[in-house]
Amino acid sequence: MPRPGRNTYSDQKPPYSYISLTAMAIQSSSEKMLPLSEIYKFIMDRFPYYRENTQRWQNSLRHNLSFNDCFIKIPRRPDQPGKGSFWALHPNCGDMFENGSFLRRRKRFKVLAADHLAPSKQSDAAHYLQQQAKLRLSALAATGTHLPQMSTYNLGVSQSSTFKHPFAIENIIAREYKVPGSLAFSTMQSMSAGYPLHNQLTTAWPHMYNTSVIDTAAPISMASSDYSAYGVPIKSLCHGGQSLPAIPVPIKPTPTSMPGFSALPPHIPAFLSNSPQSLSPTSPQTATSQSSPATPSETLTSPSTLQSVAVH
């Protein structure tokens, strides 16, 4: 639970559950999937609190990965030796935090038995992904953008150009953008003394802030016969199938009630303060997140191919 310190969160427990932290880590990767060790690294890099008692929280984190259906394990391919599997977010886990709290989900994401894609549904998903790939290729051709080189594990085709994952920085800060004047930003800046995040937006959230990579230019990988046509199990590919989540801002457990704290997660301001460009309300990302009323259900063709349910 959040235990805001006097002036900083740097040595305090972040107001995020392990599920949130893990999801953030996964979302921060360009391929939307990370091995366990990288998830550890992400969390430790950004949250000093987790640089201690590693055995404790890492055990909890592993427990969460296994226990929660919102995380899916993607085996390494034979040509990618290494220990452990990759972990990704389930395509439909986007509404887990519908109440906006990163600390406690309103509903636990649960995959029904039928949700494990049947062959027919897999083909539907594959078809959908192909369509998305074509759309992206067309967009790239129009803009002259070249495809970034990615491994066969990438999930690039899974995200539509309008979809913003709940753990994406855009969603986290979206509400702040709507605050008139400079209050939001100044508040965020004042909090940048929290987690000493040394990375910039483009580093921590490359898939969100590198315009040549994210969204409109997500890479397409076609691949190896041992796996699906996309290099990974179909099930793990369809991040674009989720519903548009509510803007996830920690609403309850947060330091908002504490003097000097805003509702924004403490590490977010650090990102922003390091990336003035991304703060521009006229930036493509911001414009997209604000001006695009389209929901994934509107932009995606077959969300029904991936059924899941949040159980209470």
Place this chain on the structure above:
DNA sequence: TGATGTTTAGGCTTAC
């Protein structure tokens, strides 16, 4: 052998 992954259990907190 250590890292990774699964499962079970108990206690605490929070939403309903």
Place this chain on the structure above:
DNA sequence: GTAAGCCTAAACATCA
């Protein structure tokens, strides 16, 4: 008050 979510601990299995 109850159910559900979260955290922590622990035991065990698997694998590089």
